[in-house]
Amino acid sequence: MRIEQIWTGNDFRNFHYLIACSQTGEALVIDPLDHALCLAQAKALGVQITQIVNTHEHPDHTGGNEPLRAATNAKLLAHAKSSDAIPGIDRGLSAGDVLRVGKSVELRVLDTPGHTMTHVCLYAEFVERDAAGTESALFCGDTLFNAGAGNCHNGGDPHVLYQSFADQLVKLPDTTRVYPGHDYIARNLGFTLDREPDNQAAQALLPRVREQDMNQPLVTTLGQEKTFNVFFRLRSPALRSRLRERFPELDELASDEAIFVKLRELRNRW
Template sequence: MEIHLIPAFSDNYVYLLRDPESDAVGVVDPGDAAPVVEALERRGWRLTHILNTHHHNDHIGGNAALKARYAATVIGAAADAHRIPELDVTLGDGDTAAFGGQTARVIDTPGHTVGHIAFWFEGAEALFCGDTLFALGCGRLFEGTAAQMWGSLRALRALPEATRVYCGHEYTLSNARFAVTVDPENDELQRRFAAIKAMRERGEPTIPSTIAEERRTNPFLRADDAQVQAAIDMAGADPGRVFAELRRRKDGFR
């Protein structure tokens, strides 16, 4: 499956997908229709599918215009059917979405919003996780609880290590600056931080990362790791409480 990053707004990523065998063309979380139309027209592609991870406008704002122009099928969470415009197919945890010759499994990931979902294309080794899991971070808890988000992150953490992580925003440098404050003895994190700084200085995206990288360096996936717990003076604490404390600290981090 071809995957192309389309920058939108100040730090969003929209993802353009193409299944070469069927010529199916999809877009994930089109907050803005204009850059999607430009990318499609430049390639001579016709949009067939729109996949939404959650209802925030910077992820669905382009739905109506794109559907009107291309008659694309809009796919999203059944739990958010009342908040996502133009939905044609509604799905929940464990359901599958066909995209040409590809199949995406839906994973419920509440926390950032209560109806958030992720799309995992096992055959393409690609995860589109919206604002649940970020490179070296996770989403703010606008609607869900810390317990819900910790459960969602554990579900994503359990995916195969080679899975590429395509998240909704370019937040990686800010996330890295925070991560090293709560996991200062992690040598791999320090190396990743240096690499991320260099990439951003060159104007390069830091996405995708992989599940393997996130398991080893993302503190929000490591709330049950003794090294992270010790670093924030919560050795032996319940991982859910540790995660909540990490999220609280990140919310106030500048």
């Protein structure tokens, strides 16, 4: 299984993904906007794009569907309930479905509403064991970002997004690599430090990602996210006490959901 993270360099800071079976040369593309970049990457690797997945219906994740299909004849896959918003879906996706690419790639569909109400993530349980011991991967669209969470103001709901985090994402192995739909890591780490000024993981990482080559971006793991992503740090005493200064209505026993929703609200204006 080969994973190519494609940096678009556009104003939305999108990432596209090309996932290929090393044995058969078949490939799946996630969230194409810049279809030409996807085609160029496939050509460079000598693979054939046979499937396109949209994690959700926003135009910056679907905009390349038509030209990419015209060039490749690939099948289009998206949430089973998103057919009103995404034309031409060949296969509607539901929780637990398994996508196969060639002989060596299996991706499990997670139904993860919140950023929009029809959002899927793809989970590859086995990628490979590398020096860091990571062996699974999550393609999370606009649900989870490096050091952040998706916004909910274009058809979403922060309470529902919290449930997707709490019921599904938190339970995946800490060694899972995180592959989001956009690069917002520097700004998100700034938000972490606004909320948790003493967060050492965020302090250490921020200068590094500000300088990073976006064609070789840092890939975090869920275990790392739990150290610097405030949306996974809902029980941090420092985070909670600082949030109560801003929202006095939160008491010491505030639920994780209430904390998550207030963080999302603050991040909207930050």
